[in-house]
Amino acid sequence: xxxxxxxxxxxxxxxxxxxxxxxxxxxxxxxxxxxxxxxxxxxxxxxxxxxxxxxxxxxxxxxxxxxxxxxxxxxxxxxxxxxxxxxxxxxxxxxxxxxxxxxxxxxxxxxxxxxxxxxxxxxxxxxxxxxxxxxxxxxxxxxxxxxxxxxxxxxxxxxxxxxxxxxxxxxxxxxxxxxxxxxxxxxxxxxxxxxxxxxxxxxxxxxxxxxxxxxxxxxxxxxxxxxxxxxxxxxxxxxxxxxxxxxxxxxxxxxxxxxxxxxxxxxxxxxxxxxxxxxxxxxxxxxxxxxxxxxxxxxxxxxxxxxxxxxxxxxxxxxxxxxxxxxxxxxxxxxxxxxxxxxxxxxxxxxxxxxxxxxxxxxxxxxxxxxxxxxxxxxxxxxxxxxxxxxxxxxxxxxxxxxxxxxxxxxxxxxxxxxxxxxxxxxxxxxxxxxxxxxxxxxxxxxxxxxxxxxxxxxxxxxxxxxxxxxxxxxxxxxxxxxxxxxxxxxxxxxxxxxxxxxxxx
Numbered sequence: 175x176x177x178x179x180x181x182x183x184x185x186x187x188x189x190x191x192x193x194x195x196x197x198x199x200x201x202x203x204x205x206x207x208x209x210x211x212x213x214x215x216x217x218x219x220x221x222x223x224x225x226x227x228x229x230x231x232x233x234x235x236x237x238x239x240x241x242x243x244x245x246x247x248x249x250x251x252x253x254x255x256x257x258x259x260x261x262x263x264x265x266x267x268x269x270x271x272x273x274x275x276x277x278x279x280x281x282x283x284x285x286x287x288x289x290x291x292x293x294x295x296x297x298x299x300x301x302x303x304x305x306x307x308x309x310x311x312x313x314x315x316x317x318x319x320x321x322x323x324x325x326x327x328x329x330x331x332x333x334x335x336x337x338x339x340x341x342x343x344x345x346x347x348x349x350x351x352x353x354x355x356x357x358x359x360x361x362x363x364x365x366x367x368x369x370x371x372x373x374x375x376x377x378x379x380x381x382x383x384x385x386x387x388x389x390x391x392x393x394x395x396x397x398x399x400x401x402x403x404x405x406x407x408x409x410x411x412x413x414x415x416x417x418x419x420x421x422x423x424x425x426x427x428x429x430x431x432x433x434x435x436x437x438x439x440x441x442x443x444x445x446x447x448x449x450x451x452x453x454x455x456x457x458x459x460x461x462x463x464x465x466x467x468x469x470x471x472x473x474x475x476x477x478x479x480x481x482x483x484x485x486x487x488x489x490x491x492x493x494x495x496x497x498x499x500x501x502x503x504x505x506x507x508x509x510x511x512x513x514x515x516x517x518x519x520x521x522x523x524x525x526x527x528x529x530x531x532x533x534x535x536x537x538x539x540x541x542x543x544x545x546x547x548x549x550x551x552x553x554x555x556x557x558x559x560x561x562x563x564x565x566x567x568x569x570x571x572x573x574x575x576x577x578x579x580x581x582x583x584x585x586x587x588x589x590x591x592x593x594x595x596x597x598x599x600x601x602x603x604x605x606x607x608x609x610x611x612x613x614x615x616x617x618x619x620x621x622x623x624x625x626x627x628x629x630x631x632x633x634x635x636x637x638x639x640x641x642x643x644x645x646x647x648x649x650x651x652x653x654x655x656x657x658x659x660x661x662x663x664x665x666x667x668x669x670x671x672x673x674x675x676x677x678x679x680x
Contacts (some may be wrong), residue, residue, distance in 0.1 A: 185374040186211045186231070186262075186343050191240030193226050200226040204240065205400035206393055208343060208374040215385045215406065216378050217393035218418055219608035220578040224378055226398075228345055232264045233257035244343075263336030267348040267606075269328040273321035278303040280320050281335045281480035299584030306334040310364050326357035344368060345376040350384060351606045355634075362388050362603060380409050380608055381635075396420055419610045427611055427641025430620045434644065435459035438628035439511075439597050444489030449475050450652040452677060453489070457597060462619065464643035465632045467672045470533060471649040473632045474516055477599050480630075481513040482506040492648040494596060506538060506643040514583075516601040518630070522586035525575035529567050530556035532574050533588045559588035563618060580611030587618065598622065601632045616642055636665050650675040 184207045191204035191400055201223045207215050218224050222502070229235040230242070233251030251257040256282055271280045278300050279286075279387050286341070287295040289304070302314040312330050320328070329349055336344055342633040350358045365388060369375055377389055385392065387407060393403040394417040401417045415426070444450070450472040457463045465473040478484040480491050482503040491498045495594055500506045506513075515521040523532050533542060533556040541551050556570050563584040567577055574585055583603065590598060600619065604612040619642065633639050646663040647669035648656040657670035670676075 180251075182210075184208060185245060187241075187243040188203045188231070189243075190228065191227070191230060191237045191242060193235055193238050195228060199398060201230075201237075202398040203400050204230070204237075204398075205391065205403075206279060206376070206397075207403065208376055209391075210342070210372045211369055211375050212390045213375045213377055213388055214371050215389035215392040216376050216395070217380075217385065217392060217414065217426070218401075219610050220580055221397070222395040222418070222608075224395060224399040225347075227395075228347055228376075231257065231262060231343070231345065233262075255430055258339060258341075259343040261340060262345070263332070263338070263339065263341035263343065264345045264347060265329055265332050265349055267351050268325060269332045269567075271320040271323075271331060274318055274319055276314040276317055277314060277323075277331055280331055281306065281338060292515060302338065302668065303334070306337055309337065310334060310367070312360070316431065324357070325352045326354075326361065329361065330364070333368075337368075341373070343376070344372045345378070348606060349377075349379045350379060350381065356526050358384070373671075380606060380612075382414070384607075386411075394418055417610055425618065426569075426609065427638065428613065428617045428620055428625050429462075429642055430625040432460040432620075432644075433626075434461050435626065438494060439480070439630065440492040442492070442496075444476070444479060444486040444491065445648045446479060446484070446486040448652075449484075450486075450649075452477070453654060455647055455654065455657070457630050458664070459626045460623050461597075461644045462623050462629040462631055462642055464639045464646045464650060465630065466636070466639045466646055467649035467667050469634060471672065472652040473649050474601055476649075477601055477630065477632055478504075478515075479511065481511055481599060483513075494648070497680075507593060510594070510596035512536075512595035512598045513592055514586050514590060514598070514600040514603060516605070517581050518579075518586050522589075523574050523582060526573060528571045529560060529574055529577070529585055530570035532585050533559055533592060535589050536593050555592060556588075559592055560585075562591075563588050578608075578611075580607040580615075583611075583615065587615075591622075597626065597628045597630065599630045599632075602629065602634065604633075604635070604638065636668060637648065639663070639668065648672050 186208040193201040233254040393402040437456040
């Protein structure tokens with residue numbers, strides 16, 4: 175066949191790749207085809223095998239069987255250095271830069287340009303960094319230390335490093351989980367530009383709207399096996415969800431009817447200058463109230479002020495008619511408020527401790543006898559809530575840091591439900607969680623409201639807000655700009671209030 179008629183091989187091809195760790199099979203049939211000039215979504219629940227595939231491509235793991243080809247040649251990377259030198263780059267959700275080195279030094283670490291006598295040519299290195307940022311269309315100071323950079327800027331530096339190495343395959347592993355909307359838009363602009371240069375990009379995300387907005391093709395995995403692959407235009411959320419979980423999910427947002435009672439939480443004109451202003455609302459028993467708005471609108475700060483972590487200068491918070499003291503989380507807990515924070519790893523859990531220890535963290539003094547808390551006192555309570563929330567852990571003694579994100583979130587919720595709260599505040603309850611576990615969390619929240627619990631939910635995902643809330647409060651620049659009943663809340667009405675600072679006129 176002439177060169178003219180020959181079809182170029184995929185940039186990267188994995189075929190029936192398998193990987194086990196002892197008796198645990200992590201990957202049974204890893205199959206993935208990445209073409210140049212295309213952005214390819216890789217989706218599946220936690221435990222589907224996505225991370226194992228990424229680590230095999232990156233050289234962290236070696237496959238047990240199957241085949242991996244790079245531009246038509248069989249490869250088997252023994253180290254990450256081998257993968258990088260072959261043109262593979264992985265952009266992780268939270269990059270690991272050297273914090274005390276400059277941005278430029280991080281990009282060119284170990285391969286700095288040199289002058290005579292092997293001296294580092296810092297001027298040339300800086301010019302190269304500026305050229306890379308110009309190609310990416312970003313304005314990052316090449317001389318500033320990496321410490322203190324936003325996650326978004328750290329990811330850009332990793333992308334600049336990949337381009338400087340002429341990486342032809344870029345894998346973006348949950349890159350948007352910690353980014354604001356503007357930062358996501360910037361990242362997508364860069365990803366499309368890299369695609370247009372002919373690079374092959376794999377994009378891993380739990381956010382369906384991002385997958386359909388960015389990607390050209392999609393591969394679905396379930397339980398370590400390849401399920402399907404094809405153009406993104408030929409699938410839908412319903413088809414993708416069914417393939418990911420192996421069953422139909424009739425509703426991603428299983429909202430159950432609940433009897434709405436009297437106000438549990440009453441927030442009256444609380445203000446913290448420069449953060450939020452004149453915040454007034456209530457949450458009734460059996461009601462799910464959503465705080466919606468753009469990142470930076472002040473939603474999390476309001477929730478943390480209600481719980482007593484953050485300050486507020488004027489106004490008051492009452493629970494069941496009794497004033498809750500300011501800046502006193504212990505009093506808030508005793509009053510019956512629980513807070514599932516946005517950062518479950520940093521603020522919700524103690525990662526090196528067990529499932530049992532974390533589940534009983536907020537009630538350990540109550541459970542102890544003569545100041546001593548034994549496993550016989552702790553484990554029955556932990557087992558009850560772990561079972562009720564279907565926490566997937568091999569034992570109650572399992573370190574919570576080894577669990578998936580969804581199971582970690584369930585442990586945080588178990589910790590607060592063990593306190594028998596009257597009001598549960600959940601901040602971004604399903605961020606970074608796979609679709610099956612999202613449905614579990616939504617079902618749990620709905621059941622709790624049905625049992626009379628008041629729920630204040632903060633979410634940046636509009637479908638979650640519209641699907642779960644009885645009432646939506648929209649914030650813009652520290653103020654509540656709209657209050658919408660469930661029947662009146664639409665994507666348009668919420669976004670208008672979130673961006674314009676006022677509700678749309680009828």
